[in-house]
Amino acid sequence: xxxxxxxxxVQGLCKSYPLPGGGRxxxxxxxSFSVAxxxxxxxxxxxxxxxxxxxxxxxxxxxxxAGTIAVNGRERTPGQRGGGKLPGLSRxxxxxxxxxxxxxxxxxxFQDPYVSLDPRLTARQCLQGALRLHGRYEGEAAATRVGExxxxxxxxxxxxxxxxRGLSGGQRQRLAIARALAVDPxxxxxxxxxxxxxxxxxxxxxxxxxxxxxxxxxxxxxxxxDLAVVRHITDDTLVMRRGRTVETGPTARxxxxxxxxxxxxxLSSVPREGWDPAETVRLRGELAGATRAD
Amino acid sequence: MTTLxxxxxxxxxVRARRPVPVMVAGGxxxxxxxxxxxxxxxxxxxxxxVDLSASLAGTSPEHLLGTDASGQDLLSRxxxxxxSSLLAPLALLALxxxxxxxxxxxxxxxxxxVDTLLSRVTDVMYAFPGLLFVVLxxxxxxxxxxxxxxxxxxxxxxxxxxxxxxxxxxxxxKPYIDAYRVQGMGGARICVRHLVPNLSGALVGYLVVxxxxxxxxxxxxxxxxFGAGSPSIDWGLMVxxxxxxxxxxxxxxxxxxxxxxxxxVVAFNIVGVWVSDRLGQGR
Numbered sequence: 001x002x003x004x005x006x007x008x009x010v011q012g013l014c015k016s017y018p019l020p021g022g023g024r025x026x027x028x029x030x031x032s033f034s035v036a037x038x039x040x041x042x043x044x045x046x047x048x049x050x051x052x053x054x055x056x057x058x059x060x061x062x063x064x065x066a067g068t069i070a071v072n073g074r075e076r077t078p079g080q081r082g083g084g085k086l087p088g089l090s091r092x093x094x095x096x097x098x099x100x101x102x103x104x105x106x107x108x109x110f111q112d113p114y115v116s117l118d119p120r121l122t123a124r125q126c127l128q129g130a131l132r133l134h135g136r137y138e139g140e141a142a143a144t145r146v147g148e149x150x151x152x153x154x155x156x157x158x159x160x161x162x163x164x165r166g167l168s169g170g171q172r173q174r175l176a177i178a179r180a181l182a183v184d185p186x187x188x189x190x191x192x193x194x195x196x197x198x199x200x201x202x203x204x205x206x207x208x209x210x211x212x213x214x215x216x217x218x219x220x221x222x223x224x225x226d227l228a229v230v231r232h233i234t235d236d237t238l239v240m241r242r243g244r245t246v247e248t249g250p251t252a253r254x255x256x257x258x259x260x261x262x263x264x265x266x267l268s269s270v271p272r273e274g275w276d277p278a279e280t281v282r283l284r285g286e287l288a289g290a291t292r293a294d
Numbered sequence: 295m296t297t298l299x300x301x302x303x304x305x306x307x308v309r310a311r312r313p314v315p316v317m318v319a320g321g322x323x324x325x326x327x328x329x330x331x332x333x334x335x336x337x338x339x340x341x342x343x344v345d346l347s348a349s350l351a352g353t354s355p356e357h358l359l360g361t362d363a364s365g366q367d368l369l370s371r372x373x374x375x376x377x378s379s380l381l382a383p384l385a386l387l388a389l390x391x392x393x394x395x396x397x398x399x400x401x402x403x404x405x406x407x408v409d410t411l412l413s414r415v416t417d418v419m420y421a422f423p424g425l426l427f428v429v430l431x432x433x434x435x436x437x438x439x440x441x442x443x444x445x446x447x448x449x450x451x452x453x454x455x456x457x458x459x460x461x462x463x464x465x466x467x468k469p470y471i472d473a474y475r476v477q478g479m480g481g482a483r484i485c486v487r488h489l490v491p492n493l494s495g496a497l498v499g500y501l502v503v504x505x506x507x508x509x510x511x512x513x514x515x516x517x518x519x520f521g522a523g524s525p526s527i528d529w530g531l532m533v534x535x536x537x538x539x540x541x542x543x544x545x546x547x548x549x550x551x552x553x554x555x556x557x558x559v560v561a562f563n564i565v566g567v568w569v570s571d572r573l574g575q576g577r
Contacts, residue, residue, distance in 0.1 A: 108472075110469040115469050133477060
């Protein structure tokens with residue numbers, strides 16, 4: 001596989017939700033991007049820009065209204081609407097084998113490690129469960145693999161037998177990353193994965209993710225509102241606003257020489273030396289005015 | 295120099311964790327269970343030993359709690375009666391919990407019309423007076439302890455289903471459940487292996503409270519003559535058999551089993567509330 005061949009290709013992704021008063025609001029509107037194998041894409045935008053909806057569509061927790069998601073050239077079957085036996089949850093068709101195959105394509109790390117881990121299971125049980133489900137490691141091999149995974153994310157013997165409540169926020173997020181890696185995914189989606197951690201822990205987790213990307217060649221999709229984080233860890237950046245893509249390109253170019261006024265606004269919103277909050281508020285007002293005039 | 299009692303320097307919250315009523319209630323229930331198990335060893339007389347010469351005797355060294363109209367020893371009968379009075383609610387709850395937890399979880403997990411259907415069925419059963427439903431079932435299938443246990447089990451299921459549904463709905467929305475789905479785990483396995491076990495703390499507390507209620511309902515049925523019938527020994531039945539003696543001025547034949555029922559029900563309530571407080575709040 002050449003480096004140029006994309007691991008993840010997303011085309012024309014759309015999702016809208018009904019509004020209480022009637023009509024619909026577009027949470028995600030015609031978003032397309034691709035991530036190279038071993039590459040790293042940042043999806044940035046403020047709250048409500050639709051970036052989390054994109055993340056949830058990638059892993060199949062939300063069914064797109066339109067658009068395709070392909071991993072290694074293979075389209076993820078979105079499950080026929082109403083094809084499931086029962087309504088409610090999105091139920092991608094294809095039975096257990098297809099479900100497990102999809103799981104090995106894309107995994108996710110959620111924002112809040114305090115609620116994204118099963119409170120009843122120790123770190124070891126959590127990872128064993130994932131391995132057993134996929135049935136690729138048995139007995140001794142599974143135990144060895146659990147050890148490798150814990151080692152890979154920097155969790156020790158004590159943490160292995162602790163339940164989530166006995167772990168710190170950073171340790172929990174490490175476990176969540178190990179759980180995602182347990183199924184050997186092609187693509188790892190990180191949905192604000194460091195936002196709930198304090199700054200020094202953030203840096204450790206980002207370093208860990210960079211190492212993992214280098215070692216395993218997994219492609220990262222980094223959903224975040226934090227531009228500093230995105231600059232640190234991604235090759236390319238996609239800026240979203242109100243469900244639409246406003247700018248995309250190499251991270252350094254987008255963040256250093258933004259073409260779109262919204263990207264400039266996002267950048268100016270980051271507190272720094274000599275920062276003037278009033279300026280940000282003024283820019284925001286101008287942008288809102290310009291959008292309304294469209 | 296002032297003296298401090300032990301624990302006086304502990305923060306109030308820590309001290310409050312020593313729940314005296316709960317310990318008393320729990321200890322009492324443990325005693326009742328021991329009494330039921332070892333009734334043959336503890337009881338001074340056979341529970342059905344008739345001694346008409348000692349009819350309606352008051353408390354005495356021979357009969358610590360007195361006797362009933364047939365001269366049967368009330369202490370022995372209360373000890374033996376604990377067996378069916380505890381086992382029957384247990385069977386009732388097992389049935390009700392199996393049905394209720396399954397219905398509640400399925401409704402919460404699938405949502406949509408499945409939820410609507412199950413919730414409406416539950417509402418209808420809920421709105422129908424439980425005891426009336428049970429009497430109806432007994433009228434159709436005949437009386438007896440088994441029929442009342444099964445009927446009560448069906449009557450209790452909707453309550454448990456409702457409670458389970460509300461718990462499961464909030465649990466289902468937690469990201470760790472999403473993580474299992476992304477892992478490729480099927481819905482049934484997530485529910486059985488992970489979702490319901492995570493509700494077990496709150497559910498167990500609730501079931502303990504319901505156990506007391508179930509015991510009382512079954513005693514009521516026995517008292518009304520629909521449940522356990524003579525010659526079986528059951529607290530509710532004992533109250534019914536003892537009420538004629540009240541007119542003759544002997545309170546004990548009705549009072550002893552009645553007190554046993556009341557004390558056990560109250561104890562189960564205290565313990566149940568404590569258990570759901572302790573286990574229900576996330577770990």
